[in-house]
Amino acid sequence: MHVDIFLLDDEHKMIRDTARDFARKEIAPKAKELDETGRFPAELVSQLATMGFLGMMVPEQYGGAGFDTLSYVIAMEEISAGCASTGVIMSVNNSLVCSPLLTYGTEEQKQKYLAPLAKGEKLGCFGLSEPASGSDAAAMKTTARREGEHYVLNGTKNFITNGREA
Structure with missing residues (x-):
């Protein structure tokens, strides 16, 4: 039985349950094939974007979901449990592309790049x-x-x- 280390509020539980359900039903059944073939799961990435998981901590003003860090970590754990490679795709877009743009980018760069990255129109x-x-x-x-x-x-x-x- 899975036991949460601390109590999650309702929003965090909703994110966890949404990510867990998606990972179990959509990602995990494809994980073996993705690992064996090296195929990029474009259909899963598109769904992650629709769910707001490609720009989780990007503020809504820049086209993102506007979630906090804990929400992102919870979603990453669940998505990665379904397929580590799919989790890496999500992680790179959020942590290694969107986050530095938010921290160090000019306002012009934020306006130009964050919404397409968060919406899955572009991938970092x-x-x-x-x-x-x-x-x-x-x-x-x-x-x-x-x-x-x-x-x-x-x-x-x-x-x-x-x-x-x-």
Whole structure:
């Protein structure tokens, strides 16, 4: 029997139950096939977007669901229980793309990118691992050099999470 570590309020219970039901009925039955084939679950990602799970902590003013961090963690746990890879897709979009935009982005960048990311019209990606340094961010060799109003990136990455679809 699953026991919550602490008591959840009604909104958090609703999020947990919604994510759990979706993970059990829609995600888990496809997890083995997704793992074996490496297929990107576009249909599941579309449903996650419809449910507000791709922009959980993005404020409503930017097209997101406006949930708190606990709501996001609860949903991530349930979605990842259905399929870890699907959870990673959701996590990258929320934690590694939307969150830095919210924290460091200009108002113009927030207006331009957050709503499409939260609604699943666009998907964020993340590149860290390099041939010589693995996932050691301090040892990365890739550089960014500003040229006028743009940046020129030079380097090689091994893996770009969500890269083909972004």
